[in-house]
Amino acid sequence: MKQNIVSFLHSIDKEIFNLSKYIYDNPEVSFHEYKSCSYLINILKKYNFNVKENFINIPTAFYAQYGDGHPKICFICEYDAIENEGHITGHNLISSISIGAALSLSSVIDKLHGSIIVIGCPGEFIGSSKVTMAKQGVFNDIDVVLMAHPDIATAESGTSMALLPLKIMYRGELGLKSRTVGSYSSLDACLLTFNVINALSKGIQHEMTIDGIITKGGTSPSLLPSECESKFYLRGPKMWHVTELEKKLRDLVKTIGDLMDIHSESSIYELPYEELITNTTLSRIFSHNLKESGIIEIGPAKNTLSALSLGTVSHLVPCIHPYISVIDDDRIKYSSKEFGMATLSPFAHDKVIKTAQALSLTALDIIEKESLLQEIKSEFHLQLKSI
CATH class of the missing domain: 3.40.630.10 (Zn peptidases)
Structure with missing residues (x-):
């Protein structure tokens, strides 16, 4: 044979x-x-x-x-x-x-x-x-x-690695920057999210990674975007590691939304890989x-x-x-x-x-x-x- x-x-x-x-x-x-x-x-x-x-x-x-x-x-x-x-x-x-x-x-x-x-x-x-x-x-x-x-x-x-794709969306008021002094925008919330994740990533297990990009965030430097969207891949040795990290990021998004008085959402945008x-x-x-x-x-x-x-x-x-x-x-x-x-x-x-x-x-x-x-x-x- x-x-x-x-x-x-x-x-x-x-x-x-x-x-x-x-x-x-x-x-x-x-x-x-x-x-x-x-x-x-x-x-x-x-x-x-x-x-x-x-x-x-x-x-x-x-x-x-x-x-x-x-x-x-x-x-x-x-x-x-x-x-x-x-x-x-x-x-x-x-x-x-x-x-x-x-x-x-x-x-x-x-x-x-x-x-x-x-x-x-x-x-x-x-x-x-x-x-x-x-x-x-x-x-x-x-x-x-x-x-x-x-x-x-x-x-x-x-x-x-196990992988979990997480999408984060912030929604705020659309307007000219010159007319909205003193208020937070969806872009502010998005950028703060990236800065916090960058700081926190130094403390997570070395095998785990968080990689993200901004996928929606405005069309003009003078116009505040009403929506700002980012997508992340969370990776870890086991799926339970990744789901624990996901929960922390969801809590972070809600906290940032509450602090800035901006609507926030987080969701899975692709099927996870075990x-x-x-x-x-x-x-x-x-x-x-x-x-x-x-x-x-x-x-x-x-x-x-x-x-x-x-x-x-x-x-x-x-x-x-x-x-x-x-x-x-x-x-x-x-x-x-x-x-x-x-x-x-x-x-x-x-x-x-x-x-x-x-x-x-x-x-x-x-x-x-x-x-x-x-x-x-x-x-x-x-x-x-x-x-």
């Missing part, structure tokens, strides 16, 4: 590269990935996957399945780019790795049992669809979720298969300061999110234009094929050895109890 997977992957080698290149050449921002989504769907249909388009009423999301019953092995595709920057984080390779793994596994699964699921998840950079899918029960019947992320160093799957829980059993199996596939040097678990939407999914089903080096030049920095261009190099493509192979072989191990899936799920339930 393993040799069949390896042989099939080599037979679609050029098709996988063309997929990486197409998504790279057609960068689309979150929830507008129409070309990329269509390209992925057409490939899956070509290989006889049953595809649900416009999945859960998200135009650029899809749910594809091959086979029947359990175990249900899920591969994740991400394909949004950063506006005006393109695929500087390599989402084009996330899709090609997952598609390569899913297609190669489909070449043998008819002789076994179980299902291959491929979910197209748009909008990773802005309120990811994975979180919406998780809330709607999409992952409830899935046994494991596998994905790998391109990077500048290969590392095992670790943790990520911290990633890596299933170490699943990670161990993948790392073994990655070495068998030719990627020998694997660093320890990487704990990223970023937030990952897969974190929310990992509280529902066993997941891994390892990192794969796709560069052969140490001077290249992650999330740079040079990194994006490097995703189309022969070196990166070789890593894509080897990683897809490792993911597919990991899925094969789970399907063939029922005891592995039991071990994975036992660990998963223990992890949830310890949260």
